[in-house]
Amino acid sequence: MLKLTKNKQEALKRLSDENGIIGALAIDQRGSLKKMIASGSKSPVGDEGIVRFKELVSQELTPYATSILLDPEYGLPAAKVRHPEAGLLVAYEKTGYDASAVGRLPDLLADWSVRRLKEAGADAVKFLLYYDVDEDAKINEYKHVYMERVGSECAAEDIPFFLEIVTYDAKNEDVKSLEYAKVKPHKVIEAMREFSKPQYQVDVLKVEVPVDMNFVEGYTDGDVAYSKEEAAGYFKEQSEATDLPFIFLSAGVSAQLFQETLKFAKASGSTFNGVLCGRATWKNGVAPFAEQGEDASRAWLQGTGSRNIQELNAVLKETASSWFEKTALGIYR
Numbered sequence: 264m265l266k267l268t269k270n271k272q273e274a275l276k277r278l279s280d281e282n283g284i285i286g287a288l289a290i291d292q293r294g295s296l297k298k299m300i301a302s303g304s305k306s307p308v309g310d311e312g313i314v315r316f317k318e319l320v321s322q323e324l325t326p327y328a329t330s331i332l333l334d335p336e337y338g339l340p341a342a343k344v345r346h347p348e349a350g351l352l353v354a355y356e357k358t359g360y361d362a363s364a365v366g367r368l369p370d371l372l373a374d375w376s377v378r379r380l381k382e383a384g385a386d387a388v389k390f391l392l393y394y395d396v397d398e399d400a401k402i403n404e405y406k407h408v409y410m411e412r413v414g415s416e417c418a419a420e421d422i423p424f425f426l427e428i429v430t431y432d433a434k435n436e437d438v439k440s441l442e443y444a445k446v447k448p449h450k451v452i453e454a455m456r457e458f459s460k461p462q463y464q465v466d467v468l469k470v471e472v473p474v475d476m477n478f479v480e481g482y483t484d485g486d487v488a489y490s491k492e493e494a495a496g497y498f499k500e501q502s503e504a505t506d507l508p509f510i511f512l513s514a515g516v517s518a519q520l521f522q523e524t525l526k527f528a529k530a531s532g533s534t535f536n537g538v539l540c541g542r543a544t545w546k547n548g549v550a551p552f553a554e555q556g557e558d559a560s561r562a563w564l565q566g567t568g569s570r571n572i573q574e575l576n577a578v579l580k581e582t583a584s585s586w587f588e589k590t591a592l593g594i595y596r
Contacts, residue, residue, distance in 0.1 A: 265507055265590045270421045271466060274386045275586065278330040278350035278423075283585030285467075285510050285537030286576055287350075288328040288544060290320050291389070293336060293358035299546070303553030310337065316552050316560065317341035320545050323564035325349040327572045332389055332539055334358070335375055342384060352425060352539075353385040355413065360393060366402035367393035367431065369409050377416040387423035388413075389469065396453040398433045407457075414464030427469035427512065427539075428454045444475040444488040448497040452504045459505040467586070468509040469539050473497040476516070476524050498531035508536045508586035513543035518571045522578045529582035536586040537579060544571045 267275065279285045290296075293313070300316060301308045314337050321341035325331050330350030333342050336358075342351050355375065360367040369392055377388050390413050392406060410426065417424035430450035435443055451473045458465055474497050478488035489497070511528070513521045521543045528535055548568050552560035 265466065267423075267466065267590055268421055271423045272590070274350075274423050275466070275590075277386045278352065279537070279586065280329050283536070283587040284579055284583045285330065285508075285539070285586070286328055286572075286579050287330040287332055287352065287510070287537065287539040288320070288324055288572065289332040289512070289539045289541035290317055290341070290545065291332045291334040291338060291354040292541065293334055295358075296549075299549045300553045303550045305554075308553070312552075313337050314340055315557065316549070318344055319552070319557065319560055319564060320548070320568075321345045323561060324545065324568055324572055327569055327576060329537075330386070332541075335372065335380060335383060339383060350386045351384055352387045352389050353380045353383065354389050354391065355380060356391045366398065366405070366433075368402070369393075369406060371413075377413075377420045377422060381420050381422050385422065387425050387466075388417055389425040389427055391427040391429065392458075393429050393431055394450075394454045394457075395431050395433045396450060396457065407463075410458065410463045410465075414462075417466075418464045423466040424464060425467045425469055425539075426458055426463070426465045428458060428471070429512075430454055430471060439475075439477075441478060441486045441488055444478040447471075447475055448473045448489075448500070452497070452501050455501065455509070456504045459507050465507060467536075468505060468507050469512055470501075470509055471514055472511055472524055472528065473501045476520060476527070479527075482523070494527070495531035498528050498533040502532065502534045506589065508589045510537045510539050511535055513538065513540040515542045515546070518543045518575065522575060525578050525582045534584045534588075535582075536589070537583050538575070540572075540575060544568060544575070 317338050318341045322344050325346040332352040334354045357370040451471050474494045476482050479494045480487050480490045548560050548563040551563045
């Protein structure tokens with residue numbers, strides 16, 4: 264059971280609803296969001312465009328979210344216009360990774376520290392780690408030490424550490440393939456098991472669901488990697504792999520599929536504690552912004568975007584477990 268300091272406990276409450284469910288909105292994308300906006304725009308899109316889109320998303324959608332995840336490079340103006348009751352998570356990693364180097368190595372933002380993120384208003388710090396449990400031991404040991412440092416820095420500043428783990432296979436670049444789907448449960452579950460160890464001082468894990476729902480029996484008309492029973496077993500095994508609170512990332516799937524996934528997770532016995540949902544909520548609002556401008560994007564966010572997040576909230580209410588159940592409330596680390 265996770266023991267939290269008083270400050271961390273209060274910070275996590277600011278990021279959650281009154282029942283200890285995290286219904287957070289993620290828009291810490293940087294390079295990928297620039298590309299999304301630029302692909303639909305007839306004129307060049309500079310930093311001003313990405314900053315403004317994040318502001319629009321924050322203004323229109325945080326009234327329905329418990330918190331928002333932003334980056335310090337383009338997202339701080341959006342943090343200032345979020346709903347007053349929405350908490351703030353801030354990303355600490357550089358966007359993407361060096362594709363020319365082996366291992367998808369982690370890298371911190373050079374101009375920031377946990378102290379500075381906290382001073383900028385962060386209730387918690389998020390770090391994204393790409394991880395393949397089966398990769399070369401030297402590469403993974405480097406990542407282990409790196410995460411120990413980030414965890415120690417968060418502990419020193421007494422602020423929650425959210426570790427986002429995105430798995431991959433160093434021998435197979437196609438994470439949407441049937442071959443990867445077959446090994447994904449192992450990759451996801453073992454990564455969670457590793458970073459639940461106390462030396463990393465992680466407070467909340469942000470993780471993928473343990474299967475690719477596009478290859479689950481009954482959810483696809485194509486190839487099947489797992490029966491419904493096998494998929495359900497992986498969701499249960501995932502929950503049993505950690506004592507920490509954990510939340511699901513949407514991984515860019517459609518809003519509808521993400522909601523169906525959460526229902527399947529609950530039925531399978533998963534004890535997930537919420538979501539940090541990004542593109543599944545707002546990605547279709549990028550095209551109106553790029554092609555027609557702010558007014559069109561705002562109208563989309565007020566309509567479909569807000570409906571996406573409110574429908575997700577309804578599903579969360581029925582499926583997610585409280586992180587209160589995984590923490591020793593009143594007993595501080």
